[in-house]
Amino acid sequence: MRKMAEYVPEIGNSDEYDCKRYIDKIIKTNREIFIMSSLLEKPMCGYDIIKEIFLKCNVFLSQGTVYPVLYSLEEEGILYAEYSKGDMRSKKYSLTLKGKEIAQKNIDEFIKSINHLTFLIQR
C-alpha cells in the first residue's frame, strides 16, 4: 500500500497556496458533507475517503476526524457498512436510501451557502 504522503498533489501556484488555509478550514468544519459527497460516487472505506478528499482537495482529514463521523452516520441510518468479499480488512460504507436524500439535500444547501457568501463578500 502506498503511503498517503506519496499521493500529495502538486500545488499549482501561489494563489492556490494562499487559498489553502480557507479550503482547509471549510473542509474540516464541513467534513460530513465531503464524506457524504465522496460516498455518493461509490462505496468506500475510511482509508479510501481520506485518500479521495486528499487527492481532490489537497486536505488531509486525520483518521480521528473521519471514523467517528462514519460511525455516527451509520448509527443515524444514513450509512450502512459491510465488509467486501474476500477483504475483511476494510469496511466499505454506502449511503442508504434515506442517506442519499439527506446527502443530496445537505450538499445543495452547502453549495447555496457558499455561493451566497461569495455573492455577499464580492459586493
Place this chain on the structure above:
Amino acid sequence: MQESAVLGLGKLMEAEIIPGSVILVTGAEGTLKSTLVFGLISDILGNSGEHGLYVTLEQSKESHLKNMDGLGIKKRDELHIFDYRDMRREWMDQEPDLLEATKDVIEYYQEKYGNLAVFALDSLNALYTISDKADPRKSMYDFFSYLREEELISFLIQEMPNFRRNPLSFDLDRPERFLADGTIELGLMEGRSGVKRYIQILKMRAAKHAMEKHQLIADECGLKILGQIY
C-alpha cells in the same frame, strides 16, 4: 438491576471525582478494570444528560457491550464507545498517531454533543505497544494536560503484570504514575477461603479516601464493594 453500577463506592471515597482529573485504573488481567470503568462512568453520568466516551484499542465495541450486559451494567445512550479496530486494520502499514487521533475523536464528540463530561481509554498498554512515539514521556505529559484542560473526568486503564508471578516485569518508571491525579488499583488476593478481588485507591487528589484494600465482587446486578479484606 441495582441503583448504582458500583455499589459501595462511598466506603472508599467521601467526595466525587472532580472534573479535570485523570485517573489511572491499574491491575492484572481479570481484575475487572474495564467493568469498573464502565460502572463508574455510568454512575457519573447518572441522569445528568451529560455524555461519556469510551475509547477501546483492544476489545471490540460488541465484545465490551456483551461483557457489560452479562454483569448487569446497562450502557447508557449517553455513553459512546469508539473502537479503533477498523482504523487500525485499514491503516496497518502506516499506523496513525493514536494520541492525536484520540484528541480528534474527543473533539468530535464534544462538538457533536456539547457536554462530554467523561472519557476513558482502554488501554494505555495497547497505546504504548502500537505507538511509535520517540518520546512517550513528553507525549503522555501533553495528553494528560490536554485531558485536564478539557475538564474531562478521564479514566486511563493500564494493565499491570502480576507481581508475584513476574516481579521484574513492572516498570516503575512509567510517567503516567506520576502524572495521574488518582490511581485505583484492582487486584487478586489469595487466602484460605480462595481468591478474592480487591479494589484500593492509592491516590486521589482533592478527595478524602480510604487506603485499605476492599473486596470487589461482580454479579449479574453489577459491581459491589464490600468491607476491608485484611
